[in-house]
Amino acid sequence: PGTMKINEKNHLEIGGVDTVYLAEKYSTPLYVYDMNLIKSRLSEFKKAFSIYSKPTQVAYASKAFSSLALYQILAKEGVSLDVVSGGELHLAIKAGFPAAKIHFHGNNKSHQELVEALNYNIGCIVIDNFTELDMINQLTTLHQKNINVLIRITPGIEAHTHEYITTGQEDSKFGFDLASGQAEKAIKTALDCAYINVIGLHAHIGSQIFETDGYKAVIERLMQHAKQWKEQTDFDLKVLNVGGGFGIRYTKADEPLSIKDYALSIVESVEKNSADLHLELPEIWVEPGRSIVGEAGTTLYTIGTEKNIPEIRRYISVDGGMADNIRPALYEAEYTGVLANKVYAQYDTTVSIAGKACESGDMLIWDLALPEVEQGDYLAVLSTGAYGYSMASNYNRLPRPAVVFVENRQDFLAIKRESYDDFMRLENPIADSI
Numbered sequence: 001p002g003t004m005k006i007n008e009k010n011h012l013e014i015g016g017v018d019t020v021y022l023a024e025k026y027s028t029p030l031y032v033y034d035m036n037l038i039k040s041r042l043s044e045f046k047k048a049f050s051i052y053s054k055p056t057q058v059a060y061a062s063k064a065f066s067s068l069a070l071y072q073i074l075a076k077e078g079v080s081l082d083v084v085s086g087g088e089l090h091l092a093i094k095a096g097f098p099a100a101k102i103h104f105h106g107n108n109k110s111h112q113e114l115v116e117a118l119n120y121n122i123g124c125i126v127i128d129n130f131t132e133l134d135m136i137n138q139l140t141t142l143h144q145k146n147i148n149v150l151i152r153i154t155p156g157i158e159a160h161t162h163e164y165i166t167t168g169q170e171d172s173k174f175g176f177d178l179a180s181g182q183a184e185k186a187i188k189t190a191l192d193c194a195y196i197n198v199i200g201l202h203a204h205i206g207s208q209i210f211e212t213d214g215y216k217a218v219i220e221r222l223m224q225h226a227k228q229w230k231e232q233t234d235f236d237l238k239v240l241n242v243g244g245g246f247g248i249r250y251t252k253a254d255e256p257l258s259i260k261d262y263a264l265s266i267v268e269s270v271e272k273n274s275a276d277l278h279l280e281l282p283e284i285w286v287e288p289g290r291s292i293v294g295e296a297g298t299t300l301y302t303i304g305t306e307k308n309i310p311e312i313r314r315y316i317s318v319d320g321g322m323a324d325n326i327r328p329a330l331y332e333a334e335y336t337g338v339l340a341n342k343v344y345a346q347y348d349t350t351v352s353i354a355g356k357a358c359e360s361g362d363m364l365i366w367d368l369a370l371p372e373v374e375q376g377d378y379l380a381v382l383s384t385g386a387y388g389y390s391m392a393s394n395y396n397r398l399p400r401p402a403v404v405f406v407e408n409r410q411d412f413l414a415i416k417r418e419s420y421d422d423f424m425r426l427e428n429p430i431a432d433s434i
């Protein structure tokens with residue numbers, strides 16, 4: 001995808017930069033981001049929703065991948081930002097991201113995180129539960145500070161790739177339930193809070209979604225309830241946030257819709273329900289994470305050892321694995337890869353790519369067709385830009401890899417590789433007295 005191509009040396013090139021050069025310059029494992037692709041995904045989203053007659057907001061879901069430099073680029077691109085912790089909020093503020101465009105999510109925001117959010121005057125808080133509603137009411141009253149909020153609804157609609165399921169009551173830690181009347185109670189309570197300005201509703205129905213039926217179902221359900229609540233209270237649906245979840249391609253088997261198609265169906269569905277219910281058109285907000293950064297990321301590894309079990313399997317190990325990409329081990333997520341230093345060749349070997357962590361579950365790719373592979377080759381695993389670095393760990397004391405941004409034949413070190421000194425910085429030796 002994006003600016004990926006094969007150069008005259010038969011090397012994989014991203015953003016006009018040879019990945020073999022990158023691997024040698026920065027060492028491996030290395031996350032490489034195609035910034036051009038990130039920017040074009042952002043403009044696709046903005047353009048796709050520009051067909052709507054009311055304002056829209058595209059809020060990038062930071063949890064997919066965050067970095068100071070990325071936040072600076074996002075600020076320039078004019079999108080909004082979804083953060084889910086004080087840590088993401090801190091980094092965004094340090095990057096100079098405009099606070100008014102930050103939305104704060106999470107099912108257990110701490111007192112301290114809420115104080116910080118209010119101090120920064122962020123754009124809105126997505127209220128998840130009654131405890132939080134109470135805390136926000138107390139804090140805003142104490143400091144006489146207004147805050148815009150969305151009420152997060154557990155809509156009883158859950159989408160997974162090609163299907164969605166509808167239930168009356170959903171067993172989820174997130175949001176206010178519709179069936180039991182929790183959502184209604186939350187809205188009534190929030191409307192009575194002097195400093196809380198309820199601007200609308202939020203729902204997120206899942207991730208890596210390949211169809212639009214789930215979005216349509218949730219829009220219909222939320223707008224029907226909004227109509228009811230409008231009649232019973234002075235609730236006004238100014239904003240309808242339908243969350244993220246737009247699917248991407250990891251392997252050939254994945255066939256996501258275009259961003260244009262997702263947007264079109266969301267817009268049409270909001271328009272249709274508004275007309276049917278005689279409700280004013282709300283603003284539409286979305287929160288894409290994976291679909292902005294997923295396909296833009298590639299991880300480069302160096303091939304290390306090999307174990308061949310004749311007739312059974314050829315294990316090829318790389319210098320990273322579950323510490324930099326937990327998704328195969330955690331979700332059985334599938335990836336594909338190529339040898340970055342010899343892309344065009346006879347793909348006549350089938351190997352399984354193992355990570356270097358001390359557990360059998362640390363396998364990155366099963367049964368990958370590759371050219372003849374040897375120690376020192378570079379493996380590029382594709383579409384690792386979302387939930388890779390952001391879920392990385394120091395398991396087995398592996399330092400987290402560096403992150404490089406490439407664009408227009410330039411490379412930029414966005415996040416340095418962790419070092420053993422970084423580990424030592426947090427450690428205290430025992431005192432003599434212990």
Ligand code: LLP
Nearest residue numbers: 061204207208244245246287288289290387
């Ligand atoms: N908004 C909310 C409220 C969310 O919970 C999420 C993701 C998003 C937006 C962004 O969803 P996206 O567009 O990225 O699908 N670690 C998992 C994914 C967890 C998603 C959590 N919430 C993975 O690696 O597949």
